[in-house]
Amino acid sequence: MKLLTDLDAIRTLTQSRLDNRRITGASGESITFRSVMVCGGTGCTSSDSNTIIAALEQEISSHGIESQVEVVRTGCFGLCELGPVVIVYPEGIFYSRVEVKDIPALVEQHLLNGKPYDKKIYEKTRHGEEILSFEETDFYKKQVRIALRNCGTIDPEVIDEYIASDGYKALAQVLTTMSREQVIDTVKQSGLRGRGGGGFLTGLKWEFAAKQNKQQKYVICNADEGDPGAFMDRSILEGNPHSVIEAMAIAGYAIGANQGFIYVRAEYPIAVQRFTKALDQAREYGLLGDDIFGTGFTFNIDVRLGAGAFVCGEETALIHSIEGHRGMPTPKPPFPAVEGLWGMPTIINNVETLANIAQIILNGAEWYASIGTEKSKGTKVFALGGKVVNTGLVEVPMGITLREVIFEIGGGIPGGKKFKAVQTGGPSGGCLTEEHLDCTIDFDTLTSLGSMMGSGGMIIMDEDTCMVDVARFYLDFTRDESCGKCTPCRIGTKRLLEMLDKITDGKGTMEDLENLEQLSLQIKNASLCALGQTAPNPVLSTIKYFRDEYMAHITDSKCPAGVCKSLISYEIDAELCRGCSLCARKCPSDAISGKVKEPYVIDKATCIKCGVCFDVCKFKAVAIV
Amino acid sequence: MEHQQTCSSVDIAEADEKLEKVKHAIEQFKLMKGALIPVLHEVQDIYGFLPEPVLQVVSEELNLPLSEIYGVASFYHFFSLTPKGEHVIHVCMGTACYIKGAQAVLDRLSTELKVPVQGTTEDNKFTLEATRCLGACGLAPVMTIGEKVHGRLVPNAVPKIINEYK
Amino acid sequence: MNTIKIMIDGLETEVVKGTTVLEAARDQGINIPSLCYLKGVNHSSSCRVCVVEVGPRLIASCTLIAEEGMKILTNTKKVRDARRTSVELLLSDHDRECLSCSRGGGCELQTVSNDLNIRKVTYTGEQSSREKDYTSPAILRDASKCILCGRCVGACGTVQTVGAIGFAKRGFDTVISTAFGRSLAESTCVNCGQCIMACPVGALTEHENISDVWNAIADPGKYVVVQTAPAVRVALGEEFGMPVGTRTTGKMVAALRRLGFDKVFDTNFGADLTIMEEGTELLSRLSSGQNLPLMTSCCPGWVKFMEHNFPDMLDNLSTCKSPHEMEGAVIKSYVAGKLGIDPQNIVVVSIMPCTAKKFEGAREELSHENMQDVDWVLTTRELAAMIKEAGIDFANLKDEAFDNPLGIGSGAGAIFGTTGGVAEAALRTVFELTSGKPLDTVEYTVVRGMSGIKENTIELPDGKQIRTAVVHGLGNARRLMEAMQRGEKSYDFMEVMACAGGCITGGGQPIVDAKTSEKIDIKAARAKAIYSEDEAQTIRKSHNNPFIKVLYEEFLGEPNGHLAHELLHTHYTVRSKY
Known part of the structure; x- marks a missing residue:
């Protein structure tokens, strides 16, 4: 078990390593040590950042410069578009879309000779002849990183690095100097609201649970990130897992719980692996387990994997899933803070919410509350x-x-x-x-x-996006993810989707549009849980702001964005067609005919509008009309 | 004939080994509250899907009605009750991917492989699935084949990628 | 008592703490519609039909516990619109062939739809599962009528712990399903029919055999004999608008004759016969000490439950056939001989409060010389349907008496219909047989009542102690069995009935809608009628039934004797747990 003094010793020992990962303004040959940070987030890992790390290490050792360079696999840098991303300190040079074949030259030019490897320098960091640090780019300039702190600067798999960047300091402070009420007060005063969707005041949630007079209570971290298109929770777990562990322990202390669960999507293997590793390390250091810091406080965390159900982001559904049941929500009240997991008081906080906690404790509620707006802090x-x-x-x-x-x-x-x-x-x-x-x-x-x-x-x-199709896309999602328990959501989302299908199919009527709105309102009012209560929002907001697009589908049988298949057709421009016959050969329905070297023609009756001809044509002769 | 017999004895040995693994996993979780879903994850890891006879073992060991286990297994889309093809293709249908043309990629895969979405090819080589956000929105549109991620896809890239696995 | 004050529609009312808003409102005479809610069985608040306005939100009142100062609105536009939408959506996914539905008129969805003035289904579209499962001889399932309220799942899983069905899949594809979507016949269903009793619509019904029976009656070559179980007569009247707990024995017999049955017998006779056999079996097991506790085998739901779940304890079940099966066997042997009719031409029809009896009737082992002991089993509901079809004015029928020789049953036979009845009947006989002299009191009130597990130690005149357990409801039975397996409990004699309260609430009885069952204690009312049926009999003990004596003297010889074994006893089959 590590004591407070042990952590301080680790900090002293590891600090210098972290100091190297800063932009110092130094350049060229004056630099004696470089840190090469390689993004190890899911996005960059998908584009082979692991192979890049291996290649880097091999090149560095073949040049014998191991003592002058460290290679660190970090969490997500954020600019996934440019992945795989490599950042070199202390210059802060940002390399984008790095490939394995770039590595020998990159190592030789930059790490050996001190000259940035021009080929993969992120365009936006060029300022005339000068190369700016990535922090000066538009993408990074306006950002304030609290929850994403450490993502990109530490190796998430090395607990000492987290400790050296003030890790577990907040937990120590809480356990040794603060009462439960003080912790809750601080979180309340900070104005932190739940980042998972609900926006409920985190401190208030903690207070409800703290007030319950029960022996057993639970802290759950909701990492069942379900919004298709959001991946911040995954990035935090991958890039800074200890911040979540620390916060869960703080929450446990505040509400009087000694058991925590993290419910994380099984579709996030890297996040699960890093978090599990972090848990092992924290246990080994005694930062989880019995008698943390010798204060008598006990806290443990177990991992539970989700299994592909968006609804399990809903608190009660998540609880039932951990209990081993179908993830079907139950009414609130009773709220989980009163009657949660196995009937015991339970708080459920989202990953991003928790990632703010340690910083709030360390820097104070006022600091946090000074960021943001009056009612939305941080x-x-x-x-x-x-x-x-x-x-x-x-x-x-x-x-x-x-x-x-x-x-x-x-x-x-x-x-x-x-x-x-x-x-x-x-x-x-x-x-x-x-x-x-x-x-x-x-x-x-x-x-x-x-x-x-x-x-x-x-x-x-x-402009190429059809808003009716977007609404249809979301409804297809919610219909698929509805748990099927309550009537409005189970049948209502299906009926909404059917009406949207009708409209995007060019068969919609004005009555459908009216019914779409009416039913949407009723589903919002009557559904059991937040999934159903919010499912119609994409429909209502698109009808509100893009009514003309709906009208175009209904009254003119037109999809202005050219997306809805039934309302578009493909034609071959005889002028542009070179008669290469590729489209005819690729057409799955044999709808294209013609003679080689003469313009081809699409038979609209047999065309299934799969778009293959459009995709394959090298002469842009196929047009959507 | 002889060959077949050897095969089957290997199969049996393998089957036993797998079942042992399942039993071991159950032992590990048995006393834990809410053991069912972790156990199902293990079974799927071991078999690639959830075979009915194995779920009967789970039912017996965890003392849960089989209907309840079936209810849970069929609720979560991560679990599969049918065997899958050698290569499982997941096309991300998260919003970012959809907006960037994932549907066209999916359609093309379906055309090329001649299977409907959620279907398995006749030769059991490929299972084509549309899936929830894989969280690689930066690479949209994205699909995974097995562990490998293929990003920034266009429909035309599909035939070549599939060929790598044939 | 701890009470709180709430405001419902502007009126202040005081309710006991813990009361739901639904209960509170209904107590105030406000008829909040509901569908999925079934007290004690299903509290899922999923149908959203009972929503009320509390603050800015609509909340399901069935599970909302009233809190001090709560302001509830039950009749606003928002509330009405939401309720109507939910019901309309249910109707849009419902097979609306109400005119030919067996629940027509008694369907809770139909009632709610009428109450809410729904004249049109605005949102139409694809319907979810339309699968029909007609494989079970006892229970039919029709998914096209299912509204996924979950009441059957609560009855099967939570209450009965049978768990043959549950929710499967999700979203619009959600279905109530057996494991892996097997047919009910291949499932662990014990046919108790409590799912039918819970179902608000026509998605679950008995496997009807009405036309089979009509055909038999119409066949001039068949001699059709009917027998009725004790619980039928105390519930049948409900189908004709009579209050719960009305005894209609005489009218029932009269109606059966008018339907065209050639003989109308009383299963109470079979019950008396069961007591003779089972009582003897008990005494012999007590003296040998083997296969104790002796578990009753009258209840086919319980028997199949044992076969699936506790196959290693099948030897504990009494080998006695159930009363109507014994009676069927006697009809096709002794009675046939008396009447001089070829038993092959006799059709035995049993009117039972039970759906599991249909499955039991079809068991191969319950046959003799290639003849089933019982040919057709009809439920109380099916009998009522036949009476209605025949145009019989049931309420105004004059009482008639059963035919002899199997028309006399003792009071002991009558109480078989309620929990504790078999035990009490057995005790009446066993006590007298061991003491050898008549008993002063016949009523063993210790085994009566509606607590789920009733344990007693009863001392026989010879000083022997019998540790008894009387259990009703399969959930209670399972708990007791598991306690026995763990060695925490042991008994000499166990009476088990699958349904809560015994046969009086069997799966073949008149269906009581959710609201009525909240107001009236159905079990108590029917049980009371059963006990008054007992009190009205001059013969209260099975062994005193004069025809029982004759039967043994003329035909069977000794209880548990050779012929008795051949005709009146059976064996059990190990069935899969899955």
């Missing part, structure tokens, strides 16, 4: 995705505008296309338009506009 992590230049993970202070996030940090819309909408809140949220771009991002503003904060998915859509 920062929020967003997963930028869709039709945006900088796809990735960003952490911004509450109160920032959508425009700043999408156009400054996100770099705007690629391919010179026009911005059409931004979707926040995932399947529970709504679509906002151009006119909302200057609205601030906070819980209440987003809700008042008919969307919501949700867990932080932010999907950007351009």
Whole structure:
């Protein structure tokens, strides 16, 4: 078991290592030691960052410069669009889309000779001849990293590095100097609200559970990140798992629980592996288990894997899933803080929420409350995705505008296309338009506009996106993910989807549009849990802001964005067609005929609109009309 | 004939080994509250799906009605009650991927492999599945084949990728 | 008592702490509609039909516990619209062939839909599972009528711990299913029919045999004999609008004659015969000390439950056939001889409060010389349906008496219909047989009542102590069996009935809707009628039944004797636990 003094010793010992991973302004040959940080998040791992690490290590050892370079596999840097990402300190040089074949040259030029490897330098860091540090780019400049702290600067699999960056200091402070009430007060005062979607005051939740006079209580970390398009929880678990463990222990102390569970998606193997490893390390150090820091406080954490059910992000469903049942929600009240896991008081906090806790304890409630807006304090992590230049993970202070996030940090819309909408809140949220771009991002503003904060998915859509199809996409998702327990959600989402299918199929009527709205309102009112209560939001918000698109589908039988298959057809432009016959050969329904070297023709009656001809044509002769 | 017999004895030995693993996993979780889902994860890890006879063993050992186990197994989409093809293709249908054309990739896979979504090819080589967000939105649209992630896909890339696995 | 004050629709009312808003409102005469809620069985708040407005939210009142100062609105536009939408959505996914549905008129969905003035189903579309499972000889399932309220799952899983069915799949594809979607016949279903009793619609019904019986009656070559179980006569009247607990024995017999049965016998006789056989068996097991406790075998739900779940304890079951099977065997042997009719031409029909009896009737081992002891089993509900079909004015029928020789049953036979009845009947006889002299009191009130497990030690006149357990409801039975397996409990004699309260609430009895069952204690009312049936008999003990004596003298010889064994005893089959 480690005591407080042991942790201090670890800090002293490891500090120098972390100091190397800073931008110092030094350059060229004056640098004697470099840190090569390779992103080990899921995105970059998918594009082979592990092989890159191996190649780096091999090159470095073949040059015999092991003592002058460290290679660190870190958590996510955020700019997934450019992955695999490699950052070299102390210059802060940002390499993007690095490939294994780049490594020999990169090592030789940069690590051996001190000259950045030009070929893979991130374009946005070029400033004339000068190469800026990545921190000066638009993507990073406006970010404030609290929850994502350490992601990208430490090796998440080395507990000492976490400890050296003030890790477990907050737990020590809580256990040795603060009462339970003080902890809860601090969290309350900070104004931290749940980052999983609900936006409930975290401190208040803790207080409810703390007040329950029960022997057994539980802390659950909800890592069943379900919003399709959000991956901040996964990134935190992959990049800074100890911050979650520390926070769960603090929560346990505050409410009087000695057992915690993390419920994490089985689809996140890297996150599960890193978190499990972190748990082992924390146990080994005595930071979990009996008598932590000799204070008599006991706390343990077990991992439970989700099994592919979005509804299990809902608190009561998650509880039933841990209990071994179908993830079907039960009514609240009773709230989990009163009657939760196995009937015992339970708090459930989302990963990102917990990742803020240690910093709040260390820096104080006022510090945290000074960031953000009056009712939405602190920062929020967003997963930028869709039709945006900088796809990735960003952490911004509450109160920032959508425009700043999408156009400054996100770099705007690629391919010179026009911005059409931004979707926040995932399947529970709504679509906002151009006119909302200057609205601030906070819980209440987003809700008042008919969307919501949700867990932080932010999907950007351009002129090629059909908003009716987007609504249909979300309803297809919620219909598929509805647990099937309550009537409005089980049958209602199906009926909504059917009406949307009808409309995107060009068979919709005005009555359908009216029914769509009516039924949406009823499902919101009458459903048992938040999934059903918010499922119609994508429908309602698109009808509200993009009614003309619905009308175009219904009255003109047109899909303005050219997405809905039934409302488009493919044609071959005789002028552009070279008669190569590729489309005819690839067509699965034999709908294309013609003679080689003469223009081909699509028979619309047999065409199944699969789009293969459009994809394969090298001369852009196939057009959607 | 002889060959077949050897095969079957190997099969039996393998089957026994797998069942032993399951029993070991059950032992490990048995006394834990809410053991069912962790046990099902283990069974799926071992067999690639949840075979009915194995679930009967789970039913016996955990003292839970088989109908309840079936109810849980069929609720969670991560669990499969039918065997899958040699290569399981998961096409991410998260929003980011969808907006960037995942549907076209999925359609193309379906056309190329001649299987419907959630189906397995006749030669048992491929199972095609649409899946929830894989969290690799930066690489959208994304699919995984086995452990391998293929990102920034366009429909035209599909035939070549599939060929690598044939 | 701890009470709190709440406001319902602007009126202040005081309710006991812990009361649900639904109960509180109904006590105030506010008829909040509900579908999925069935007290003690299902509290899932899933149908959303009983929502009320509390603050800004709509909350299901069935599971909402009233809190001090709570303000509840039950009749606002928001509430009405939400309720109507939920019911409309249910109807959009429901096979609406109400005119030919067996639950027509008694369907809770139909009632709620009418009450809410639903005249049109706005949202239509694809219907979910339409699968029909007609494989079980006892229970039919029709998914196209299922509204997924979960009441059957509560009855089968939570209450009975049979767990043959449960929720499977999810979302719109959710179904109530057996393990791996097997047919009910291949499942662990014990046919108790409590799912039918719980079902608010026509998704679960008995496997009807009405036309089979009509055909037999219409066949001039057949001699059709009917017998009725004790619990039928105290419930049949409900199907004709009579209050719960009305005894209609005489009218029932009259109706059966009008339906065209050639002989109307009383299964109470078979019950008396069972006591003779089982009492003797008990005494012999007590003296040998083998296969104790002796477990009753009258209840076919319980027997099949044992076969699936406790196959290593089948030797503990009494080898006695159940009363109507014994009676069937006697009809096709002794009575046939008396009447001079070829038993091959006799059709025995049993009117039972039970669906499991249908399965039992079809058991191969319950036959003799290639003839089933009982040919057809009809439920109380099916009998009522036949009476209605025949146009018989049941309420105004004059009482008639059973035919002889099997028309006389003792009071002991009558109480077989309720929990504790078999034990009490057995004790009446065993006590007298061991003491050799008549008994002063016949009523063993210790085994009566509705507590789930009743344990007693009863001293016989010879000083022998019999440790008895009387159990009803299979959930209670399972708990007791498991306690026995763990060695925590041991008994000499166990009476088990699968259904809570015994046969009076069997799966073939008139279905009582959820609301009525909250108001009226059905079990108590029917049990009371059963006991008054007993009190009305001059013969209260099985061994005093004069025809029983004649039967042994003229035909069977000794209880547990050779012929008795051949005709009146059976054996059991080990069945899969899955």
